[in-house]
Amino acid sequence: MITIDKILFLSLVILCTNCESGKEQSSRSIETEKAIPVEGVDVTDYGVSGDGKTLNTEHIQGIIDSLEQAGGGTLIFPKGTFLSGSLEIKSNITIYLREEAVLMGTADPYQYRKGIGNLAFLFGGHAENIAILGKGSIDGQGRALALAIDSLHHIGERIDPNYNLRRMRPHESFRPELLNLKQCKNITINGVTLKNSAGWLQTIEQCNKVVYDSVKVYNRAYWNNDGFDIVDCHNVRITNCNVDAADDGICLKSHSADHFNDQIYISNCTVRSSASAIKFGTASLGGFKNVTIEDIEVFDTFRSAIAIESVDGGVIENIKVNNVVAKNTGNAIFIRLGHRSGERPGSVKHINLKNINVEVPFGRPDINYDLRGPEVDFFHNPFPASIAGIPEYRIEDVHLENIQISYPGRATKGMAYVPLSRLEQVPERIENYPEFSMFGELPAWGFYVRHAKGITFKNISLTLQDSDYRPAFVFDDVIDLQMDKIELPIDKKDQIVLKDVDDSSISLNEELVKTIYKQL
Numbered sequence: 001m002i003t004i005d006k007i008l009f010l011s012l013v014i015l016c017t018n019c020e021s022g023k024e025q026s027s028r029s030i031e032t033e034k035a036i037p038v039e040g041v042d043v044t045d046y047g048v049s050g051d052g053k054t055l056n057t058e059h060i061q062g063i064i065d066s067l068e069q070a071g072g073g074t075l076i077f078p079k080g081t082f083l084s085g086s087l088e089i090k091s092n093i094t095i096y097l098r099e100e101a102v103l104m105g106t107a108d109p110y111q112y113r114k115g116i117g118n119l120a121f122l123f124g125g126h127a128e129n130i131a132i133l134g135k136g137s138i139d140g141q142g143r144a145l146a147l148a149i150d151s152l153h154h155i156g157e158r159i160d161p162n163y164n165l166r167r168m169r170p171h172e173s174f175r176p177e178l179l180n181l182k183q184c185k186n187i188t189i190n191g192v193t194l195k196n197s198a199g200w201l202q203t204i205e206q207c208n209k210v211v212y213d214s215v216k217v218y219n220r221a222y223w224n225n226d227g228f229d230i231v232d233c234h235n236v237r238i239t240n241c242n243v244d245a246a247d248d249g250i251c252l253k254s255h256s257a258d259h260f261n262d263q264i265y266i267s268n269c270t271v272r273s274s275a276s277a278i279k280f281g282t283a284s285l286g287g288f289k290n291v292t293i294e295d296i297e298v299f300d301t302f303r304s305a306i307a308i309e310s311v312d313g314g315v316i317e318n319i320k321v322n323n324v325v326a327k328n329t330g331n332a333i334f335i336r337l338g339h340r341s342g343e344r345p346g347s348v349k350h351i352n353l354k355n356i357n358v359e360v361p362f363g364r365p366d367i368n369y370d371l372r373g374p375e376v377d378f379f380h381n382p383f384p385a386s387i388a389g390i391p392e393y394r395i396e397d398v399h400l401e402n403i404q405i406s407y408p409g410r411a412t413k414g415m416a417y418v419p420l421s422r423l424e425q426v427p428e429r430i431e432n433y434p435e436f437s438m439f440g441e442l443p444a445w446g447f448y449v450r451h452a453k454g455i456t457f458k459n460i461s462l463t464l465q466d467s468d469y470r471p472a473f474v475f476d477d478v479i480d481l482q483m484d485k486i487e488l489p490i491d492k493k494d495q496i497v498l499k500d501v502d503d504s505s506i507s508l509n510e511e512l513v514k515t516i517y518k519q520l
Contacts, residue, residue, distance in 0.1 A: 040074025040096060041067075043082070050080020055106060057085040064093055072129065077101040077136060085111025086176070089124040097136025097192055105176070107144040109152060112176040118203055119173065120180035128185040137193035140178040142221030146198040149174055172224045175199035181207055189215055196221045201245070205231040206259055212238045220246040220274075220371055227251075227273070232259035232286055241269045246371045249273040249301070252291070253283040254314050257342070260286035270297045274366045274373040276334075277326065279307040280316060282434060287314030287346060298326035302366040302373050304334040305358055308351065309434040313342025316349070323355045328365045331436040332358035332405045333385040337395050337451075339430050348389070349396035353403065362408035362465075376437045381411035381470070383436055384444045389451030390430045394479070397454040407445055409466030416441035420520060423476055423499050426450075444497075446472035446488075453479040461487040471497045471518070482507040494518040 044050060047059045060075070064087065067073040072092020079100040085108070089095070097103060105112075105121040116125035121140050124130060132138070149170045152158035162171035175198035181187060182205045189211070194201055195218040204210055210233060219225040225246035230236055231253045243249045249271035252261050271277040277298040280288050287310065298305045305326035310316045326332065333353065339345040360382060366372050385405065389395040418425050418441050426439050426448075442448045445468040449455060455478060462472050472488050472495040475481060479502060486509070488495050495516035498506070508517060 040076050040094065042076045042078060044078060044080075048082060050078065050082050052081035052083055052104065055083055055085065055111070057087065057111060060084055061087055064088070064090055067093055077103055086113045086120065087122050088115060089122055089127060089130050089181070091127040092129045094131040094133060097132075097134035097138070099135040101134065101136030103136070103138045105140040105145065105178070107141045107148055109145065109149045109158065114180070115182070117180040117182035117205055118177055119175070120177040122178065123180045124184055125182045126184065127181075130181065130184060130186070131188040131190070132192055133188070133190050135191055137195060138178060139195050140176070140197040140221070142196040142198040142219070142225070146170065146175050146222040149198070167223065169223050172199040175222070175224070178202055181205070183207065185209055187211065189213075191215070193218065195219060197225060198222055199224045200226040200229050203229045203231055204233055204236070205255065206233065208234045210236040212241055214240045217241065217243040217245065220244060220369070222246070222371070225371070227271070229253055230261060230264065231255050231283075232261060233264070234262045236261075236264045238266045239268055243269060243271045243273070245272070246274045246369070247373065248275045248279045249277045251279045252288055253281065254286040254288065254312075255283050257285040257313060260314065261288045262290055264288070264291040266291075266293045266296070268295045270299075271301065272299055273301045273303070274369055274371065276303040276307040277301045277305050277329070279304070279309070280319075281307070281309035281311065284310045284312045284314035284316075284346065285342065288316045288319070290318045292320045293324075294320075294322040296324045298324065298329050300365050301326065301329040302364055304331040304436050305329050305356075306332070306353070307334045307434075307436070308348065309334070309336045309338070310346040310348050311336065311338035311340040311434050312346070313344060314346040316347065316351075319351045321353045321356070324357070326358040328361050329358055330360065330365055331383055331385065332356065332360065333387075334434075334436040335387045335395055335398065336434040337389040337393055338432065338434055339390060339393070340432070345390060345393040347393075347396070351398045353398070353400045355402045357404045359406045360408060362410055378440060379416050380437070380441050381415055381468070382408050382445065384442055384446050384448050386436060386439075386442070387447070387449045387452050387455065388439070390428060391451060391477075394451050394453040396452070398452065399456045399458075400460065401456075401458045403457075403459070404461045405446065406463045406465065407468070409445070409464040409468040411445060411468040411470055413469060418443040420471070420474075420497055423474065423520070443470055444472065444474040445470045448474050449478055450476040452477075455481050457483045457486060459485045464489050471495045472516075473497065475499070475501050477501070480505045483512060484509050486512055488516060
């Protein structure tokens with residue numbers, strides 16, 4: 001434990017960090033490559049061991065508490081491995097990890113607790129001015145921790161009432177996250193590596209003014225290994241980040257009907273995922289407004305490059321996605337309005353997707369991963385991009401421009417077959433979990449659009465690597481459709497198929513109408 005004299009000395013150090021120039025400075029100063037000033041205390045000066053074996057929870061928490069009492073300050077972790085259980089981050093606290101410093105979560109499940117949010121290694125609630133900086137890393141030892149939790153359940157020592165018998169894994173609420181901050185303000189995370197959680201890597205919930213920059217996320221230790229989960233937050237920036245996740249890469253969620261995400265900016269990030277790269281949902285109670293996503297690279301991703309979903313009554317509006325390049329990715333675009341929960345369906349409108357280039361392979365893109373997402377458990381041909389509402393609740397005002405998608409083809413009527421004369425055979429699945437594969441076999445190879453209004457396709461290029469018997473586009477119950485400058489394989493006919501679409505609401509360029517238009 002930290003002694004009283006050390007607490008007093010620590011307080012003096014923090015007071016000195018705020019001295020005017022010319023006065024004596026007792027704290028240490030270091031520089032990062034981005035010239036972020038760091039003045040604080042080296043944790044090893046206060047009994048914290050970096051040997052990777054000593055459990056430092058009480059010592060580190062004692063320093064955090066003392067710094068908070070003194071008005072705030074910085075904990076500096078030098079080179080070494082610092083083992084700990086759960087730590088509560090408080091207001092005006094900065095954690096600085098020098099190069100080769102590792103703040104490591106213990107694999108002992110009994111050393112974890114939670115604040116007002118989920119169980120986590122680092123957690124905070126109602127705090128402000130929090131920062132995690134430096135070139136070091138935070139490692140949750142997620143696989144060892146999750147397997148220890150699993151073992152305790154099976155020997156009857158720590159029973160998980162929600163244990164997943166199908167997947168043979170503990171529920172995510174039993175598995176600590178790496179970072180959980182709820183109802184906090186002014187959060188900065190810069191330069192560090194965050195890795196190996198037992199569940200979601202991090203949940204930032206109902207927080208305001210959050211900045212991530214140049215953060216590396218590696219979360220492939222166990223199930224539910226999301227990279228980012230931003231929940232009902234305002235004013236969030238995620239830039240220059242590299243994400244490698246066994247579940248969704250960068251995920252926006254809404255857990256409360258009384259809150260929603262607003263003013264979110266995601267830019268210049270690289271994402272690899274066994275699920276979807278960038279996703280809105282699945283939890284979507286309040287919704288998502290004013291979100292800008294641009295300059296994103298996606299690769300080796302099993303599900304969608306972009307998934308925008310409201311199924312719990314939430315409102316999605318004013319979404320801009322620009323300049324996304326996705327290689328070896330199972331699905332390009334999935335936009336869904338459903339009604340899984342909530343008093344009534346929400347809404348999805350004012351979506352602008354521009355400059356998107358996706359290459360869809362024939363096989364699953366994550367086949368070489370150590371940990372893979374669940375496979376689709378039915379026969380199917382390659383899936384198209386989808387924009388799908390539900391009867392009487394249409395997705396509205398979606399503009400797609402400068403979109404290039406390469407599809408593998410190789411579809412066969414022997415694998416699965418939905419004739420164009422039986423489009424009603426495609427199930428609605430209004431209450432189902434949203435996913436690009438949720439409808440089973442689809443009758444189009446490029447885009448499937450149903451229950452939508454105000455849909456614009458401009459400068460769209462769809463290519464096939466091999467033959468596909470299906471048309472490129474199928475529109476079912478769509479109002480106000482505009483298509484211009486559509487490039488499709490020249491040897492195909494009847495590539496745009498319309499069902500229950502009012503002729504007066506269609507605008508197709510003349511050449512397109514002559515060669516590839518068909519109405520049922």
